[in-house]
Amino acid sequence: MSEDAEVARERVIESLEQSAEVYGLSRSAGRIYGVLYFATDPLSIPELVERTGYAKSTVSNVTRTLTRVGLIRRRSSDGGGRRVRFTAEREVWFIVQDVFQQYVYRELQTTHREIRRAERGLGDAGGADDAGGVEAERIRELRETYADLREIVELVSDLSAAELRDALESYER
Amino acid sequence: MSEDAEVARERVIESLEQSAEVYGLSRSAGRIYGVLYFATDPLSIPELVERTGYAKSTVSNVTRTLTRVGLIRRRSSDGGGRRVRFTAEREVWFIVQDVFQQYVYRELQTTHREIRRAERGLGDAGGADDAGGVEAERIRELRETYADLREIVELVSDLSAAELRDALESYER
DNA sequence: TGATTCGTTCGGCTTGAACCGAACAGAGCG
DNA sequence: CGCTCTGTTCGGTTCAAGCCGAACGAATCA
Numbered sequence: 001m002s003e004d005a006e007v008a009r010e011r012v013i014e015s016l017e018q019s020a021e022v023y024g025l026s027r028s029a030g031r032i033y034g035v036l037y038f039a040t041d042p043l044s045i046p047e048l049v050e051r052t053g054y055a056k057s058t059v060s061n062v063t064r065t066l067t068r069v070g071l072i073r074r075r076s077s078d079g080g081g082r083r084v085r086f087t088a089e090r091e092v093w094f095i096v097q098d099v100f101q102q103y104v105y106r107e108l109q110t111t112h113r114e115i116r117r118a119e120r121g122l123g124d125a126g127g128a129d130d131a132g133g134v135e136a137e138r139i140r141e142l143r144e145t146y147a148d149l150r151e152i153v154e155l156v157s158d159l160s161a162a163e164l165r166d167a168l169e170s171y172e173r
Numbered sequence: 174m175s176e177d178a179e180v181a182r183e184r185v186i187e188s189l190e191q192s193a194e195v196y197g198l199s200r201s202a203g204r205i206y207g208v209l210y211f212a213t214d215p216l217s218i219p220e221l222v223e224r225t226g227y228a229k230s231t232v233s234n235v236t237r238t239l240t241r242v243g244l245i246r247r248r249s250s251d252g253g254g255r256r257v258r259f260t261a262e263r264e265v266w267f268i269v270q271d272v273f274q275q276y277v278y279r280e281l282q283t284t285h286r287e288i289r290r291a292e293r294g295l296g297d298a299g300g301a302d303d304a305g306g307v308e309a310e311r312i313r314e315l316r317e318t319y320a321d322l323r324e325i326v327e328l329v330s331d332l333s334a335a336e337l338r339d340a341l342e343s344y345e346r
Numbered sequence: 347t348g349a350t351t352c353g354t355t356c357g358g359c360t361t362g363a364a365c366c367g368a369a370c371a372g373a374g375c376g
Numbered sequence: 377c378g379c380t381c382t383g384t385t386c387g388g389t390t391c392a393a394g395c396c397g398a399a400c401g402a403a404t405c406a
Contacts, residue, residue, distance in 0.1 A: 005308040008291040012312055015287040022280045024197055026364060038311055045383060055366045060384060062364095083382070090311075092318045107195045111188045118184040122177050135178040138211055138263075139185055145265045148334050155341035161321050167344035168328035171336070199394060218353060228396050233354060235394095257353070 009038055025069075028054055028062050033071050033088055042075055042085035070098040093161040100157045108153060112146040119143060182211055198242075201227055201235050206244050206261055215248055215258035243271035266334040273330045281326060285319040292316060 013034030020030030035051050036043060043051070048059045063086055066072040076084045089095055119139050156164060186207030193203030208224050209216060216224070221232045236259055239245040249257045262268055292312050329337060 004295050005306070008295040008312060009308050011291040011294075012288055012315065015284045015291075019280060019284050022276070028364075037315075038308060040307055046381085056383080057367075057385080058365055064384090090314065092315075092322070096322070103195070107192060111192050114188040115185055118181040118188075121184075122181040133178070134213055135182050135211060139181060141263065142185065142210075142265075145334075148338065149265070149269070152334065152338050152341065155338070159341075159344075161318075161325065163344070165321060165325055165328070167340050168325065168332075170344075171332075171340035201394075219351080229353080230355080230397075231395055237354090256351090 013038075025065075026062065028052070028058055029066055029071075032059065032062050033066060036072055036086055036088035037090060039088070042087045044083045044085050048086070069095075070102070071095055096161075097157045100153055105150065105153045105157065108146055108150045112143065112150055115139060115143045115146060186211075198238070199235065201225070201231055202239055202244075205232065205235050206239060209245055209259055209261035210263060212261070215260045217256045217258050221259070242268075243275070244268055269334075270330045273326055278323065278326045278330065281319055281323045285316065285323055288312060288316045288319060 013031055016034040016037070017027045017030035020033070021027060031052050032048060032054070035048065045056060045059050045063065048054075048063070049056050052059065054062070063072065063074075067074050067086075070089060072086045072088050074084060074086055119136070122136055122139065159167065186204055189207040189210070190200045190203035193206070194200060204225050205221060205227070208221060218229060218232050218236065221227075221236070222229050225232065227235070236245065236247070240247050240259075243262060245259045245261050247257060247259055292309070295309055295312065332340065
């Protein structure tokens with residue numbers, strides 16, 4: 001690797017470290033992902049230890065987290081004995097979709113359900129009269145909002161990045 | 174407020190507390206937003222202290238954060254003496270847009286710039302020969318991805334929730 | 347002008363996250 | 377069977393965040 005390439009690589013990885021922090025991951029996660037992003041072959045934990053400088057235990061924990069989130073993949077299958085090897089998911093859009101699916105959608109769903117539950121325990125008693133029902137109105141508002149957001153997220157995570165961009169660009173108000 | 178309404182309100186507020194945590198805010202932020210969400214009038218800090226049970230200093234700090242993020246609004250202007258009063262932004266879509274604009278877009282922009290900078294320090298020397306340029310290729314890939322994401326976020330934050338939903342639903346692949 | 351009320355700021359406590367080193371369990375190899 | 381290498385787990389340390397109470401400056405009111 002040329003000197004320039006090494007410098008550039010390091011800059012990008014530092015950027016990724018920072019991004020990781022913004023999105024609620026640790027710096028180590030950003031660096032490990034970055035190293036894997038540039039690696040031409042899958043890397044094992046000892047290799048990651050050597051290239052990142054982090055302790056083995058840290059690498060073990062962080063790779064587990066990154067795998068769960070979907071940023072990296074674990075190839076324990078193919079040859080090389082006992083070694084577990086990791087590769088980066090480089091299709092960033094997949095990662096974004098995963099996050100939306102796993103976290104955002106899930107959160108929206110949970111909250112939406114909770115709101116409907118609260119609303120139900122209200123509608124039965126209150127019934128027809130809408131007096132004193134500021135709460136009921138506010139809860140209804142919130143429920144509708146969450147339903148909207150849920151649907152939007154659902155639709156978005158069904159499209160590729162290019163499709164989404166296309167859908168947005170071609171939309172005429 | 175009826176007994177039922179009180180219970181329902183509390184349930185929803187607890188949900189918001191939890192949501193706040195998911196999105197990287199504190200529980201106190203969720204509760205304070207929730208109390209303001211249901212309040213019919215703007216509330217001052219002492220009133221929030223009374224209704225949330227948090228210390229005055231906590232309320233002061235949290236309200237500042239919430240104001241900065243755009244989840245609540247500060248009305249120091251109109252009458253009522255020195256009191257600062259807060260109202261919740263109940264149009265959740267505005268909040269989402271703000272977050273995208275303030276945090277996501279900003280992060281994408283910063284990283285994108287950093288990547289282009291790294292790429293520039295590379296292209297000049299490497300030039301035409303693409304040998305040994307795995308790094309260059311990877312960086313180019315990443316730059317394009319970030320450009321795409323940036324544009325998507327930009328387009329999204331220009332639409333209302335209804336428009337976005339419409340755009341997605343009416344899109345034919 | 348005191349006295350009170352309001353909002354901010356400061357120092358301290360507690361808790362949880364990030365990271366480390368060491369100990370451990372299993373698989374392959376001599 | 378030892379020995380080595382791998383990956384996980386466990387305790388410990390450090391540091392930042394959340395929250396509190398107290399102190400403070402500014403404004404209002406008696």
